[in-house]
Amino acid sequence: MSSPIELRVVDVVAETVDAKSFVLEPPEPTSYSSGQFLTIAVPSEEQGFVARCYSLASAPHEGGLLTVTVKRTPGGYASNWLCDNVRVGQALKSLPPSGVFTAASVDDDLLLFAGGSGITPVISLAKETLARGSGSVALFYANRSADSVIFGSTLAKLAAEYPDRLTITNWFEDSQGLPTAAGIRAFAEQFTDRHAMMCGPAPFMQAVSDVLKSLDFPRERRRQEKFVSLSGNPFEISAEVVDAADLGAAAPEGAGCTRVSGEIDGAAFEFDDWRPGVLLLDFLLEKGIPAPFSCRLGDCSACACRVIEGDVEMVTNEVLEPEDIEEGIRLVCQSLPVTEHLKISFS
Numbered sequence: 001m002s003s004p005i006e007l008r009v010v011d012v013v014a015e016t017v018d019a020k021s022f023v024l025e026p027p028e029p030t031s032y033s034s035g036q037f038l039t040i041a042v043p044s045e046e047q048g049f050v051a052r053c054y055s056l057a058s059a060p061h062e063g064g065l066l067t068v069t070v071k072r073t074p075g076g077y078a079s080n081w082l083c084d085n086v087r088v089g090q091a092l093k094s095l096p097p098s099g100v101f102t103a104a105s106v107d108d109d110l111l112l113f114a115g116g117s118g119i120t121p122v123i124s125l126a127k128e129t130l131a132r133g134s135g136s137v138a139l140f141y142a143n144r145s146a147d148s149v150i151f152g153s154t155l156a157k158l159a160a161e162y163p164d165r166l167t168i169t170n171w172f173e174d175s176q177g178l179p180t181a182a183g184i185r186a187f188a189e190q191f192t193d194r195h196a197m198m199c200g201p202a203p204f205m206q207a208v209s210d211v212l213k214s215l216d217f218p219r220e221r222r223r224q225e226k227f228v229s230l231s232g233n234p235f236e237i238s239a240e241v242v243d244a245a246d247l248g249a250a251a252p253e254g255a256g257c258t259r260v261s262g263e264i265d266g267a268a269f270e271f272d273d274w275r276p277g278v279l280l281l282d283f284l285l286e287k288g289i290p291a292p293f294s295c296r297l298g299d300c301s302a303c304a305c306r307v308i309e310g311d312v313e314m315v316t317n318e319v320l321e322p323e324d325i326e327e328g329i330r331l332v333c334q335s336l337p338v339t340e341h342l343k344i345s346f347s
């Protein structure tokens, strides 16, 4: 799960003036779920390389190739490097697909919101639901202008193929201004029984979130993916156990071991020797539990679990919302023991 893979670039597609798709061939069949992302090592003269996450725009039913779509961030390093330098035939180093921005079932009806490059995980979710399941999809897609729409022709084809199951509303900032609460609400209130999933710039997601809350969407039917740059390099630490003291967290004096139980992929586990000061991810991996993870920095949510009993202390959390915490979601890569017993679930 954690070992980097080499992906061969088999195609480069200019999607818009500032976004390119890279079609990547894994060395062996690689399974993933729509909504997941790759963590790519981008060469850098100063640092060797920097790690950046890119959502998969391809969908599992389309075959074995993995497609990521990168939009240039003004002043950004990795997005511009990838768009300027990646050519067919090159290889990119990546961590395997991970992430929890996935749909529970392809038969669920989805209410999707995408802003700009936030369309990448969203189109994958839409394609998989339409092709593989019975769910209907409503998409609100905001862009600066018609020119900046990524996947416009794919979406048009899908709309023609699934006229009864796919509804798309485009919002263009150049003619309509920034998406308004009233505009988002007019769309969302037609689909209040659906699973809402959103991805885009922070102010866009805040506006969508506020509207969904005002429409009483329960927390479990409001999901979001934040596009942020990782603050560290998971490639350098993916193979070693991190000492929590290095992260600024000291083990409480005299504290004993914690009993950890839980369930992953339907299999139960239980251990009674989670030591103070050891990060839960390191402990589980040491025990051979295939806990998911990517950044190991608290920046992404690939390792998120749900606490059922007991609790942990998180060293860093850059991604979970207060509501996630309230619901018992924790980042395993940042969790230290604080209770005698901890019960978690990865489902």
Ligand SMILES: Cc1cc2nc3c(=O)[nH]c(=O)nc-3n(C[C@H](O)[C@H](O)[C@H](O)COP(=O)(O)OP(=O)(O)OC[C@H]3O[C@@H](n4cnc5c(N)ncnc54)[C@H](O)[C@@H]3O)c2cc1C
Residues within 6 Å of the ligand: 037, 052, 053, 054, 055, 056, 068, 069, 070, 071, 072, 073, 074, 075, 076, 077, 078, 079, 080, 099, 117, 120, 121, 225, 226, 227, 228, 229, 230, 300
């Ligand atoms: C799960 C996930 C999925 C993602 N999927 C996608 C995707 O599908 N497509 C996509 O395009 N992006 C995606 N992203 C975002 C992507 O990972 C990068 O964050 C993005 O490409 C910008 O990276 P960059 O290196 O180009 O910019 P960075 O170099 O990280 O810069 C980001 C911003 O910070 C500013 N900045 C940089 N250094 C400094 C400094 N020292 N002081 C002040 N400001 C500074 C830059 O000007 C820029 O505005 C995803 C992120 C996550 C977490």
